[in-house]
Amino acid sequence: MDKPLSTEEIRPDGQGFLPGLAIDCVIFGFHDNQLKILLLEYRHTDLFALPGGFIRSGENLNDAAKRTLNDRTSLRDIYLDQFYVFGDMSRYDPNPLRTILLKRGLDPVNDHWLLQRFVTVGFYALVDFTKAIPIPDLLSDNCQWHDLATLPPLMLDHNLIVAKALDTLRADLDRKLIVFNLLPETFTMNDLQSLYETILGQPLHRSSFQRKMLGLGILERLKKQYSGGAHKAPYLYRFVHNAPKTQDSLL
Amino acid sequence: MDKPLSTEEIRPDGQGFLPGLAIDCVIFGFHDNQLKILLLEYRHTDLFALPGGFIRSGENLNDAAKRTLNDRTSLRDIYLDQFYVFGDMSRYDPNPLRTILLKRGLDPVNDHWLLQRFVTVGFYALVDFTKAIPIPDLLSDNCQWHDLATLPPLMLDHNLIVAKALDTLRADLDRKLIVFNLLPETFTMNDLQSLYETILGQPLHRSSFQRKMLGLGILERLKKQYSGGAHKAPYLYRFVHNAPKTQDSLL
The missing domain is CATH 1.10.10.10 (Winged helix-like DNA-binding domain superfamily/Winged helix DNA-binding domain)
Incomplete structure (x- = not known):
């Protein structure tokens, strides 16, 4: 675990980060004629999730996404773009994160900032599969490629986020040479x-x-x-x- | 001033709203062979701004945008879509809002929530010019159509937001019949x-x-x-x- 979520991020008060705003990254790779994405796995919890992160108080939003991507793939200068903001109330569910914090021996106090409502900005990235080195974050057990065609059920609305990223990639095929x-x-x-x-x-x-x-x-x-x-x-x-x-x- | 920003929104603590997250709407209309957008004007301050708003604690992001749009145009069921999130540090400048609050006789205390850093979600809307009824919000003096070709300088990064909305509209011309x-x-x-x-x-x-x-x-x-x-x-x-x-x- 080389590049963990910083320990600040799992402090209950969330100090140093923008409150209520997250980033989720759909990182696409292509190998063996399969489109793949990177998922974090939390063992013994049946939970899979998109790699994500938060924005530091003095940090540009897009730089926070670049940092997240670099932390999970060790790649720099890769194609990355925003595609949608997910801000429905229906995505708000503190239970999966409470489970994950408990499993890591952290106290999921009720006002823990990670248990609040988050609006998340979806980014998608296109990377050269052969060059990416997947790295889990502090809360997860591993970070691996999964075939898009056979994804497991993901945490919160992450399956929806993936579907919307794929829609965007399809639409962008015609107008961007990416x-x-x-x-x-x-x-x-x-x-x-x-x-x-x-x-x-x-x-x-x-x-x-x-x-x-x-x-x-x-x-x-x-x-x-x-x-x-x-x-x-x-x-x-x-x-x-x-x-x-x-x-x-x-x- | 029929449909003001709610008085809650100008309370210093911002209670009842998601902190640090705003919405800005680029509302396009077409008249006399000109593409136009709606701008709010703050008289005697030389300030013009896009109509914007905030997200209530229990409200979906997209519903907050619909509400803002309805408040400024009195229109319902109009085409509205997210196009980009503006989250650079360079957009953070509390001075214009401090000026506006002072002009309205409100105390711009230093920890007033409106003076904090905001990330804003850009939405663009396409409306039938002949049916929209522009309505100013609580802090502005009027809400009027302006020719896109001759916009005044706008507050913060709002000129950039307009440019990006126009880019999106151009790109969407080919793939969405909007x-x-x-x-x-x-x-x-x-x-x-x-x-x-x-x-x-x-x-x-x-x-x-x-x-x-x-x-x-x-x-x-x-x-x-x-x-x-x-x-x-x-x-x-x-x-x-x-x-x-x-x-x-x-x-």
């Missing part, structure tokens, strides 16, 4: 198509997909390295970073 | 094109615009009413509400 953050430096056209298909949840036509992707002018095709039968290997592509970040609008 | 909320029940193809052009800030080709709009299958063309020279009047259209709410994705 999915390349989920791929390694070089990839095949098949890798890219598989990623789009997994996010969209539907098969795409190979030739029209390829035509559209190449038409965007954002892919550089690498020279094949000759080595024995390697001429039969598929072409590798690299995302060209100085391409326009958003696609043309409809009109 | 602009019809800015038009009256019936409109000409010219009205619709003018609205798109104003939002996008660029002229569009008449024939391709018309072809694309009709191709979406969301417009019903009304029969012309014969009355003298009325056969020369342009066709009127109506938005068909049961059409798909989002356009087809790129792929």
